[in-house]
Amino acid sequence: MKILVLSRHFPPAVSGGARRPYLWAKGLMEAGNEVFVIAPDMLEGVDGKAVPHPFRDPPTGVPGPKTLRDHARDLLLWPDPDIRWTRRALAVAKAECPFQPDWILTTSPPESIHAAGKALKAHWQGAKWAIDARDHWLIRPFREQRQSVTRKTIEASLAKRMLASADAVFAVNDPIRDEFRDYAPNAEFHTLAHFVRRPAEPFEFEGPGPHLVHTGSFNLSDPYVSIDPLLRAFEQALDRSPSLQLHLAGRLRDDESQAVQNSTACDSIQLHGIVPLDTALSLQAGADALIVVAAPNSPVPPGKLQEYRATGRPVIPVGEGEWRKLVDDLPGSDAEQLAAVKPFSGSACPEGVVFYDDAMKQVSDTLRRL
Structure with a gap:
């Protein structure tokens, strides 16, 4: 098949x-399909066209007060300000895609990307359109403007008009699938959990440990996630288990980096910074335990939980929320759970984990059938 992928987020940008x-594109290529990607930047080994975005990576500074221009952008650009990038990507796709696609794939967030899917399906007669939904649109919106009842009502109507012609929707979990079912009544729906690469060779940490690892961002991944509960729990755990080491790999906001420096446990915390995917997987594979943090109002844990489980290492939830029940909700406080970690000596047992080569075979077979 010939498949056109449009994505606002794509390597070399580093984020979940x-x-x-990226794994969609690589997996579909490895399944024998011809794939062309439109994204803000392009990675070697992927056929596509870069459409630059002024904010490819999120700014790490603490956000300042909104300007009149910011408010105007939020008010006038629907469903989100990234619709401007989507329009440029749409024009490039029409002009430079080297084939008429059998399938157009748009992956959100941002939800404005799906405007390109609708337009391109109309542009190429006979092409079909698939959506990959990684987050809720309106049930648990990250954009504060979508908290308004009026905005939600109007935007739900917009979503139904935008997605009415979609042929297939893949969602990372059932609640997101069920929300998108309301917007795309003519599509075939599938739950495709966050799929992961096979575990890497374990990272060799210095010192006896135990070594605790968290990969990924906090507030930059979800504006309702804070690093503070993890720092507080680790400080208390260190009193009980002085040899503990905490490793943080990923982009931090400036105030989060400062919070680490101000922590009484800073000498036992190592910041690895932004690392390639293979390094992140290696850090996970070498950990004695892995830390997952989510927003208190999140119904599900973040997608990195699948990567964590693929290692077979213990996973410890930190923070409040119903999402903890879907991890390993152990008895005792967060600090007590961290302090109880021992050097890992077991073997990986990735029960229930979806690996990307298996997932992409499933997707490829589904698209061929449709």
């Missing part, structure tokens, strides 16, 4: 949001 579209 960039990882899944």
